[in-house]
Amino acid sequence: MNTATGAPDPQTIVQAADLSRRYGEGEAAVDALAGVSVGFPGGRFAAIMGPSGSGKSTLMHILAGLDRPTSGVVRVGGVDLTDLSDQDLTQLRRDRIGFIFQTFNLLPVLDARENILLPLSIAGKKPDGEWFDLLIDTVGIRDRLSHRPAEMSGGQQQRVAVARALISRPTVVFADEPSGNLDSKASNDVLELLRHAVDDFGQTVVMVTHDAHAASFADRLLVLADGRIVHDGDAVTSEQALDLMKSVG
């Protein structure tokens, strides 16, 4: 893996400089991102909001190394993603990145325990028993460990997914609308879990959402519109977040 060269701030876990992303060509070209620079310091919980088509998902995909920017540079933990090979990106995902999805994305053939340990088995690493115990108690699914996804509620599945994202102690967890498919109770549970992970485990979390209530759990709120950051500020209440959204929407 490339070594970090000239990282501007060692405290900044994810750093993006002047990102742009263009889909299509010529007349039909769409700029999903038009010059975004942003840094995410460690141990903080950031929420990215924006209306549909604002580029918030694209930003997250690029930050996580799932998509490549048309121009600009992304660093994760000091590593420049620009020229990483597929193999290096794979390694990066194993070591430094955790994902939480809107649709949980658990493997239906595996039970909860196996799903949580999946990233470690893929990477060929031994699980840390204490960490695993702590995690399952934190997310509260000890009594569901041998259940398959089909036997669990949405909230339970998403809590398993949170544990899966944290099991490898990644540098950063990206959450893509983690509460999007949940009722308000389960939604609160999951968001509190993320909050807890940041506060108690020092985890860095970047969450994309269009739910103002979800955004109120974060320390910091970014709002995107038309591929640009139009707001970048500290934690807000859900009402304030809603107003912000209305102003750009």
Add this chain to the structure above:
Amino acid sequence: MLPLVLRGFMQRKVRVVLTAIAIALGVALMAGTYILTDTINKSFASIFSVANRGNDVVISPTQNLGRETRSQTSPITDQMLAKVRATPGVSEAAGSIFTPGTFLDVHGKRLTNGGAPAFVASESPKRFESFKPVQGHLPLGPDEVAIDEQTAKRHTLKLGQQMIVAGSAPAKRYTIVGITRFGGGESFGGAGAAILTPTEAQRVVGLPGHFDQIEVAAESNPAHPVSANELRGRIRAALPATVDVRTGAQQAAKDTSDLESNLGFLRTFLLVFAYVALVVGAFIIFNTFSITVAQRTREFGLLRTLGASRRQIMQSVVYEGLLLGVVGAVLGLLGGLVLAPALNELFKAFGAELPHNGTVVETRTIVVSLLVGTVVTLLAGLPPALRATRVPPLAAMREGVEIPPRVLSARGLIVRLAIVLVIAVLLAALIGGSVAVSVVFAALWVGRLSARYRRGARPRRYRVVPALARGIGALVSWRGITGQLARENSIRQPGRTIITAAALTVGLALVAFVAVLADGTKATINQAVSRSFAGNLIVENSQSGNNEQGIPAVVAPALRRVPGVAGVAPIAFTEGRLKGSSSNVRITAIEPSTFGQVYRVEWKKGSNATLLGLGKDGTILTKSYADSKHLKVGQTISVLTPTDKHIALTVRGIASDNARLLGDLTITLPLAREAFGQRDDALNFVAYSQGASNAQVQPAVNRLLAASFPQTRSRTAAQFKQDQASQINTLLALIYVLLALSVIVSLFGIVNTLILSIYERTRELGMLRAIGTSRRQIRQMIRYESVITALIGGVFGLVIGVVGALLVTTLALSDSGYVQSIPVGTLAILLVVAALAGLLAAQLPARRAARLDMLQALASE
């Protein structure tokens, strides 16, 4: 990755089993073939070891033209036997006869043991005799016979009853005085054996003073011990080169290995069909994996975001292929154990019965079956596995992410083209090989007059390029929305439909190919017989396809005395080898004075006068043979005969013969008797006197044959054509049965594809149900879809088969007078069968689709 794969495997049992069956059937045929042929070989090995148990040394005629040709006049004589007896160290020596013959009951009905041959054998001294009487005794006088227990049981023959034995001499009645067993069995490996006294046996088979073999026992005096090998050396030194001298063990080994290579064609023949089924199975594996990889795009994307490398994704698919291959191969191997006896029954039903005691499963059978099944599955799953590696991690986030097409470098393109080419060539070789083998097999079965297409078809390449699926789909149109939807569904993923259909195409193309070839062969025979045969009757051995045995030479003179018969032309077949050549030439022997009257020779050089002037040093070549050896009229060739003589023959004429009655060489019958040792005729052509009607003459001929030569029968040209056609039909039926396996494999492919695509369309089906589509309509839609797929496969199969057959016959057989003919009726039936097969394949998937719970269907993502 492996535990994950195993987990998924166990949860998709239905799919795993359906897919595994696709490969298992091919493996089963392969394993069954090995098991059956090994069992047959082993059975014969034990038979031969029993037969040679009491023999220290065995003397048999040299087979200088290869094992196929047995010398018809044995060089083993009474004088030779006396010489052997005089050799120091010999305690006992006896000559014996063991030659094909015909057994009949007193009413003239053949006493057959299924399709196994029947032999006339001579009684031997006790220590050499392998047949032991279980009732009565061995024959003591010239009117006595002992019969094997199997024949006796099958035809309820009892001691004291009479039976008829016919060989080269006119048929004669014998009294049954003994019933024998061979070794531990009821018979000589299923073959019938009538044991006569040595002198009587010699008379019946037309070898007075001669034997087929001499058996020798060594002196057991402990004062002068002599080993079998030492004795063999002494006897070898005393005898001429026209005989082989072997120890008993050597003889048993030789007999066994001869038999194994004789039966080798059976193994090859069956293996070809196994390979075809495996190729079809590979199509299905490939298709199933392609579909499941497409369906699991999201899962692969997820695994990638969780840190799985491309390699791991590929491994997970490859492991799945490996597991599936092992499951399929093991199922196949077990299936082979069931199939081996079934294959034996199949051959029995088609009139070829071979001994098989127990079940011989060699290590080779297990290793090859498991290896081939696994490797084929693995290879077929490899392209989809590679495709799975191209799933981007982003697929975990979004619905409907397509797998990006691979950008090929020039090198990659070349590599890929090379792989496709290699596969195409392998496929073509397979198909061509199977065709060539079936033609060879046809020739072996349809062994007579016109059917001697021994080196008929050359393998031809043709590529299956099914590009017009849309067109065909549009052609097949139904009224109503279900039909329309079905049509749209089947062309929604044309690649998938085509590969599913292609599996069926392979089987049907071969069926059509063979059907066209067979129809043409029948037409060719009909035309050739009509054109060339100028006589009224053909007299032949009534055992169909048995031209080794022929008819006694004394039949022709007897026929000449029948009122209304103007002339009889005896014809015999033999073989020889040209000096400096390693392959045998087919030789036809004719009687110059009569042949011209009953056969229209198509002369290239010469005329019917050439026949009369042929003489014992002349020969007529077929045009194709003369062309291939660059021989001209007037040139002299040296030919080695089955009796070890080198004779010089001058080319007197060159003729074409589409009926293939004339061999590479045609010689006179007296020369064949004298120098080639051919004492029997193969056919007698009979011409009636002017004004004589068939209604009068044929019954008279039949009366003579029934009385004196019950192993023969007379056929008019029309009857003869009928016989040939029915023999071809028999062979055709056998090939159809074996190809049916491939068609069944492809049906599993249709079932698989339908189930997978229904699973994929769960939501859509739920929607259709929600807006008022009935279960019945859903079932109908799936059935239509299946029928469309089957018909696409069927139409392509028929077109490829027919075009392929026409191409092959045009290129390879046109100069041999092959008449092309297309069996339209058969092809139409095949298409209907394909449609019905599609309907059958749709049953399970249609029911599944109709059973889907509407709400659940709508809720599924």
